[in-house]
Amino acid sequence: MTLLTICLMALITFTTRYLFIHPRLPVRLGAKMAKFLSYSAPAVLTAIWVPIIFVQQGQLNVSWQNPYLIAASLSVLAAAKTKSIYFTMFVGLVSFVLSRYLLAL
Amino acid sequence: MALSKQKARWLMAQKGFLDMLPLNLAVLPWGILCGSLAIQRDFSVLEAILMPLIVFAGSVQLVSIELIANQTSLLTVLFTSFIISSRHFLYGLALRDKLKKLPSKWRYGIGFLLTDELFALSGHRKACVGQLRLIYALVAGGSFYIFWLLWNIVGVVAGSYLPDLTHLGLDFAIAVTFIALVIPSIINLPVLVTVLCAGVLSVLFKLLQFELDLVAAALIAMYGGYLTDRWLQRRADKNGNVVDKNKTKQGIS
Numbered sequence: 001m002t003l004l005t006i007c008l009m010a011l012i013t014f015t016t017r018y019l020f021i022h023p024r025l026p027v028r029l030g031a032k033m034a035k036f037l038s039y040s041a042p043a044v045l046t047a048i049w050v051p052i053i054f055v056q057q058g059q060l061n062v063s064w065q066n067p068y069l070i071a072a073s074l075s076v077l078a079a080a081k082t083k084s085i086y087f088t089m090f091v092g093l094v095s096f097v098l099s100r101y102l103l104a105l
Numbered sequence: 106m107a108l109s110k111q112k113a114r115w116l117m118a119q120k121g122f123l124d125m126l127p128l129n130l131a132v133l134p135w136g137i138l139c140g141s142l143a144i145q146r147d148f149s150v151l152e153a154i155l156m157p158l159i160v161f162a163g164s165v166q167l168v169s170i171e172l173i174a175n176q177t178s179l180l181t182v183l184f185t186s187f188i189i190s191s192r193h194f195l196y197g198l199a200l201r202d203k204l205k206k207l208p209s210k211w212r213y214g215i216g217f218l219l220t221d222e223l224f225a226l227s228g229h230r231k232a233c234v235g236q237l238r239l240i241y242a243l244v245a246g247g248s249f250y251i252f253w254l255l256w257n258i259v260g261v262v263a264g265s266y267l268p269d270l271t272h273l274g275l276d277f278a279i280a281v282t283f284i285a286l287v288i289p290s291i292i293n294l295p296v297l298v299t300v301l302c303a304g305v306l307s308v309l310f311k312l313l314q315f316e317l318d319l320v321a322a323a324l325i326a327m328y329g330g331y332l333t334d335r336w337l338q339r340r341a342d343k344n345g346n347v348v349d350k351n352k353t354k355q356g357i358s
Contacts, residue, residue: 002152005179009169009186010159016190018216020197021204029202032331037199039299039330041228042287043323044192045221046300047307049283051318052276055311068277075281079288085127088288092281100274 067103071096117237121244128222129252131282132163134275136253139166140260141267146174150261157257161250162220163279165189191320196224203233211239218246225286294337299330 020027029037053072054060064070075092082088108116136157143153148170156166165186172182196219197204204212215223215233223246227233233242260267291297303326310318 002148002173003155005169005173005182006152006155006160008179008183009165010155010161012183012186013160013162013165013190013193014217016187016193017197017219018213020194020201021212021216021219023205023212027198027201029198034202035334036327036331037195039296039327040195040199040323041225042290042296042299043303043326043330044195044319045225045283045287046303047319047322047326048221049280049287050304051307051311052280054308058312058314060308060312067274068280071277072280072284075284076288079285083289085282085285088285089127089131089281092284093278096274096277096281 065103067096067099070099113237114240117241118244121241122248124226124241125222125245125248127285128225128282129249131278132222132249132253133256134270134273134278135163136256137260137263137267138270138275139163139170140257140262141264141270142167142170142260144261144264145267145269146170148173153261153264154254154258157254160186161217161253162190163253188316189319191317192221192323193219195320195323196221199224200227200233207233207239211243215239215242215246218243218250220246220249221283222246222249225283228290295330295334298333299326302326302329 019025049072053066053068054062056066056068062069071092074095075088078084078091079088139156140153143156143166144150148156156170160166160169168189169182169186172185197216200219204215207215223242226245227242229238231238233239287300291300303322306322306325307318310322315321
């Protein structure tokens with residue numbers, strides 16, 4: 001049963017990725033639509049990461065006791081300043097581990 | 106000196122691998138979490154490995170493992186997977202004009218590999234155009250697939266020895282990766298508006314437990330970016346006309 005479920009899930013994830021690049025799908029994109037879609041990467045990626053920082057167990061957490069918020073703030077600064085993906089990840093992970101550890105003391 | 110074709114292909118493959126490498130490493134905790142969770146929730150090894158092998162989607166895997174373990178109905182599992190995965194429609198649409206012309210072999214390949222991560226590296230105006238950029242996309246996306254599979258297998262193997270990892274804050278690794286990708290991409294006002302809208306709305310919709318929270322927030326944010334761009338364009342057109350008139354005057358005098 002689980003095997004069948006997994007196969008059907010695979011079909012779903014593939015379909016959501018593939019459907020709109022199928023050539024025979026009758027969809028034509030105008031210049032306006034293309035412009036609109038050009039904002040999809042920052043929009044979707046942001047809509048994924050921001051709730052991870054601010055929402056925990058369904059509750060809003062905007063206090064400075066929130067290790068996610070501390071580490072994310074430093075990561076945003078690091079990314080804006082250096083534009084380096086490795087440096088940003090390093091700053092983020094170190095500050096996350098440290099602030100979790102220190103806040104738990 | 107012109108590069109030989111083979112050398113150019115090799116360089117592009119290398120670049121694809123190196124550009125994806127930080128993301129491949131960043132999903133290590135997430136992949137181990139997915140693999141070990143499947144084992145801890147009594148999935149067989151085959152089932153646990155089929156997840157990254159054919160479903161190949163972190164958040165769908167994580168959520169569906171819990172749902173299946175809790176004996177949720179098949180329809181609910183599939184519907185939830187569809188909702189979580191529906192953001193990929195946007196990626197396909199955004200790359201449609203470039204990818205629809207490809208031979209089917211490439212199209213199926215890139216389509217299968219079109220994750221958040223590969224899409225994040227496909228922002229270039231000419232992404233996936235021409236053989237070299239296709240090689241780049243295939244190696245970047247393909248390496249992500251292999252690493253994802255590898256981290257999941259590590260989780261499956263170590264699964265019964267690991268404690269429950271779901272409350273360790275491993276999702277922060279995903280967040281910091283996306284911060285590192287998004288923040289440097291804010292190069293103009295429309296993108297800034299998009300990011301701010303997406304951030305505020307996604308939190309709001311999540312708190313309201315709106316099922317399509319992610320996609321709804323993204324769509325409204327994209328529209329915000331689009332409107333900002335149009336507004337800037339109109340303003341520039343007005344100013345541009347004034348400048349043109351001045352130029353003509355100067356030209357005459």
